[in-house]
Amino acid sequence: ATPTALMVGTGRGAQLGILIKGPEVLESTRKVDTVVLDKTGTVTTGRMRLQGVYAAETAEEHELLRFAGALEHASEHPIARAVAAGAEERVGTLPVPEAFENVPGLGVRGVVEGHQVLVGRAQLLTDAGVELPRELVAAVPAGCTAVFAAGDGKALGVLTVADAVKETSAEAVASLRALGLTPVLLTGDNRAVADSVAAEVGIDEVYAEVMPEDKVDVVRRLQAEGRRVAMVGDGVNDAAALATADLGLAMGTGTDAAIEAGDLTLVRGDLRVAADAIRLSRRTLGTIK
Ligand code: ADP
Numbered sequence: 621a622t623p624t625a626l627m628v629g630t631g632r633g634a635q636l637g638i639l640i641k642g643p644e645v646l647e648s649t650r651k652v653d654t655v656v657l658d659k660t661g662t663v664t665t666g667r668m669r670l671q672g673v674y675a676a677e678t679a680e681e682h683e684l685l686r687f688a689g690a691l692e693h694a695s696e697h698p699i700a701r702a703v704a705a706g707a708e709e710r711v712g713t714l715p716v717p718e719a720f721e722n723v724p725g726l727g728v729r730g731v732v733e734g735h736q737v738l739v740g741r742a743q744l745l746t747d748a749g750v751e752l753p754r755e756l757v758a759a760v761p762a763g764c765t766a767v768f769a770a771g772d773g774k775a776l777g778v779l780t781v782a783d784a785v786k787e788t789s790a791e792a793v794a795s796l797r798a799l800g801l802t803p804v805l806l807t808g809d810n811r812a813v814a815d816s817v818a819a820e821v822g823i824d825e826v827y828a829e830v831m832p833e834d835k836v837d838v839v840r841r842l843q844a845e846g847r848r849v850a851m852v853g854d855g856v857n858d859a860a861a862l863a864t865a866d867l868g869l870a871m872g873t874g875t876d877a878a879i880e881a882g883d884l885t886l887v888r889g890d891l892r893v894a895a896d897a898i899r900l901s902r903r904t905l906g907t908i909k
């Protein structure tokens with residue numbers, strides 16, 4: 621395409637709510653055949669709410685909420701915000717942790733009122749040698765994200781959070797398919813949640829329970845199969861995959877790390893605009909060769 625056509629395409633993009641890093645980005649957009657979608661914050665709203673609270677037999681609901689809420693209060697993860705807000709609603713002001721550490725893709729670890737606290741996926745606790753009582757695991761309804769908590773090496777209980785699929789996601793996936801792209805869902809969340817979200821929006825190819833550092837490997841594997849991959853994401857944990865994909869689309873509502881790593885930004889965080897971006901580049905490059 622001529623520089624003029626690319627400039628026009630870039631300007632049209634801005635009108636649609638697409639920020640393009642450089643005109644050359646439109647060239648790679650055209651060749652894409654697969655679009656990998658992050659789940660949390662991309663296909664779903666990322667605004668989760670605390671739903672179920674199940675204390676272990678040896679713990680009180682009040683201490684489960686107080687310890688888990690206190691630690692999650694220090695984290696910016698959407699799940700953490702839901703847990704902290706829900707805990708505060710139920711038990712009032714939460715203590716400030718004496719120590720706090722993020723464990724990417726698993727949860728958070730820290731010290732609250734002198735107690736060693738872990739909050740996150742089951743694996744975070746089991747890796748630390750905490751036994752999960754069977755009734756706690758069984759308490760979690762299918763399709764919910766479970767947040768387990770432990771204090772001083774013993775399970776305190778499990779909280780469930782749910783996140784809604786964006787109203788526009790199914791339409792966005794249908795538009796991407798109509799452009800001949802194969803949609804793929806990629807998430808660190810558990811298989812049951814991933815499959816239920818995928819079914820709701822019309823995606824058949826799902827990669828679940830993928831650690832943040834492994835998201836980029838999924839993109840590489842698809843590329844090694846000869847596929848041309850676009851990746852859409854919003855999180856810090858999506859940045860490497862966005863940079864490695866043939867085309868990285870960052871949600872404008874997401875983190876700075878994602879926006880910096882992407883080739884394009886969907887300013888309003890509307891997934892339907894991903895299809896507009898691909899349509900625009902095909903049109904820009906197709907009309908003037
Ligand atoms: P996604 O890939 O869907 O954006 P992440 O990679 O950020 O999700 O996290 C993967 C999983 O790790 C989450 O679905 C959640 O189960 C767990 N997790 C991560 N951080 C936290 C946290 N602060 N509190 C509870 N659970 C967490």
Ligand code: MG
Nearest residue numbers: 658660661855
């Ligand atoms: Mg995300």
